[in-house]
Amino acid sequence: MAMPTTQEFAETAYTAYGQSTGLRTHDGAPMPGWDELTDRTRAAWIQAAGAVALAAIAGLTGAPAGSTGPDVGDVVLVPVVPDENNGAAVAPAIVTRVWSRTTVNVRVLGDGNAITWRTSLLHVESLDDVLPGAAVWAWPGGES
Incomplete structure (x- = not known):
């Protein structure tokens, strides 16, 4: 149908x-x-x-209202290893490639010297209870 x-x-x-x-x-x-x-x-x-x-x-x-999914240039959040991000478990990332409404590549903007690329991250509603460095992303405000 x-x-x-x-x-x-x-x-x-x-x-x-x-x-x-x-x-x-x-x-x-x-x-x-x-x-x-x-x-x-x-x-x-x-x-x-x-x-x-x-x-x-x-x-x-969980996408922002008015949007049907991520676009290149959107800011999303990703889980990171706190020891590599000045103690924070979450970092912003810029979407660099959209594979689908739920799968993206990003450039992580961590609070440190490392600039990392992450690929094929899957969308989750919340970053609560997600392991550091997991291959997922969430919209800002989507985690509590």
Whole structure:
């Protein structure tokens, strides 16, 4: 089964809105059908549905709202060996390659002289209980 398109989500939301209002607009006028809406109004419903879909994805994946995954240049957090990072168990890293929504390469910006590259790191929701140096990454704010 294919994932619905953003337009299909928008049509579903528009239909649900109509069902909840007795097929009346915000000002009590009869609601037009989806195909009778102006292009501008349909585009607004599609944009709203897309924003909801992205927020849902963010909630499921831990990605920032409005994002469907990491991009090159994003700052993420990685677990590091505290003795090699001035005592801190987490360091920021810059994404240098995106393999998928959950797998990236990074350049670690540790608090020390070493500049390291880490490859094929997998996304986790939290860095709590992760071993130092594990091949994982999390969004800032994703760990407690």
